Amino acid sequence: MTQHADVVVVGGGQAGLAAGYHLRRQGVGFVILDAQATPGGAWQETWDSLRLFSPAAYSSLPGRLMSAQPGETYPDAQHAVDYLTDYEKRYELPVQRPVRVEGIHRDGRRLRVETDSGRWSAQAVISATGTWWRPFLPSIPDRGVFGGRQLHTVQYRNPGEFAGQRVVVVGGGNSGAQIAADLAPTTDLTWVTRRPPRFLADDIDGRALFDAATARRRALDTGDADTGGVASLGDIVAVPPVREARDAGLLTAQPMFTHLTEDGVEWPDGTRTRADAIIWCTGFRPALSTLAPLGLRGPHGHIPTAGTRAVGEPRLHLLGYGDWTGPASATLIGVGRPAREAAREIAGVLRA
Known part of the structure; x- marks a missing residue:
């Protein structure tokens, strides 16, 4: 019927x-x-x-x-x-x-x-x-050889299950920063981003982001110069947990690694970091x-x-x-x- x-x-x-x-x-x-x-x-x-x-x-x-x-x-x-x-x-x-x-x-x-x-x-x-x-995972060489746990943002719940572990968090957006801040006090954390993290000013939140997005759309619709919108302000909203972790020096990002190994990740210069888990906060x-x-x-x-x-x-x-x-x-x-x-x-x- x-x-x-x-x-x-x-x-x-x-x-x-x-x-x-x-x-x-x-x-x-x-x-x-x-x-x-x-x-x-x-x-x-x-x-x-x-x-x-x-x-x-x-x-x-x-x-x-x-x-x-x-x-x-x-x-x-x-x-x-x-x-x-x-x-x-x-x-x-x-x-x-x-x-x-x-x-x-x-x-x-x-x-x-x-x-x-x-x-x-x-x-x-x-x-x-x-x-x-529909979570997105980037194409990274040797992902299948890593013997630890891999999960996406959608599968993460709280830091309790990672206490005392070596955890790599990948992603320089809001989810990456919030989850890294969540894990930093109780894990051996490595935070990895494709470019240096861009924190918005502490007084900027979703209100300003909405105004910026609206202004950009209005400019594009009327043929004016592109204002850059939200991307011109930064990538990470400094909500209190992120701000506290950042100010405590717990959110220091490393550049993106090139591939995974059996027990961690490796950078272009051959430097390796061991990991028990990798959390892909990649959108x-x-x-x-x-x-x-x-x-x-x-x-x-x-x-x-x-x-x-x-x-x-x-x-x-x-x-x-x-x-x-x-x-x-x-x-x-x-x-x-x-x-x-x-x-x-x-x-x-x-x-x-």
């Missing part, structure tokens, strides 16, 4: 909920299909000590401010999960879970959404699957496998978009994957605006 909806939103994390909020305001019928068993999106999968980059009031979805977490300037991941759970309930968003979408297909004038629990037919689809579910790629039947990827795997709308399939919108689907759209504060624009555009087409 095929179920019908004006719009199917794929993904029930922050981007999917923001889309649902604005679709409802537009009076559009929709359903949100989420593969997770419980609310909270990727926030419920993160490491224990993770902190948001902005105060609660600046980490909010449209329509409802996130409350402050007592005793914390920067809320933890569980606070974000609680907020998203409450947000979903408050606006009575029609989330069905766990429903895993297996593929999206053209079906005449509609799109067909195949899932592990049935089929949906929609006039439009919003893909809001995020990136957490993510958009989780877009459900869109493969539509054949939209370009030569480099990128799906061209105009705003959030896929150029090659105007009934499809992509939301929450980064600046290419809206300034800072992968953040809580940033996803609201492109969600509103996508909902308005879809509603306009449906009413035409």
Whole structure:
């Protein structure tokens, strides 16, 4: 049996909920299909000590401010999960879970959404699957010969299981810095980055990053000079745990090694460091496998978009994957605006 909806939103994390909020305001019928068993999106999968980059009031979805977490300037991941759970309930968003979408297909004038629990037919689809579910590992020679443990950011939880061990953390972004800071007091830590780490000024957090991303998008849209956006400010937000570890001299980065050995890593000059574990904090790629039947990827795997709308399939919108689907759209504060624009555009087409 095929179920019908004006719009199917794929993904029930922050981007999917923001889309649902604005679709409802537009009076559009929709359903949100989420593969997770419980609310909270990727926030419920993160490491224990993770902190948001902005105060609660600046980490909010449209329509409802996130409350402050007592005793914390920067809320933890569980606070974000609680907020998203409450947000979903408050606006009575029609989330069905766990429903895993297996593929999206053209079906005449509609799109067909195949899932592990049935089929949906929609006039439009919003893909809001995020990136957490597709961790990226760089190509490094001899990775397979290393006899210790290797894991990605998505698999790290807390320093307890690494106490007293020799740990190499790879990555100069926020996850690398936060996990390195988490491990530094209780492990023999080696922090490795491709270039010297760039800490943002201590008074810069997600609020300033959102403003920088928005200003860059505005400049590009109007033909002005590229402001550089977030990348011009730095790579690492100095949230309190990172700041404390940095100021204590515990976050001294080494340049990137060339390959792995049986018991560690080796640099170009032959210097070796032994390791019990390597944690790859090397980022993510958009989780877009459900869109493969539509054949939209370009030569480099990128799906061209105009705003959030896929150029090659105007009934499809992509939301929450980064600046290419809206300034800072992968953040809580940033996803609201492109969600509103996508909902308005879809509603306009449906009413035409």
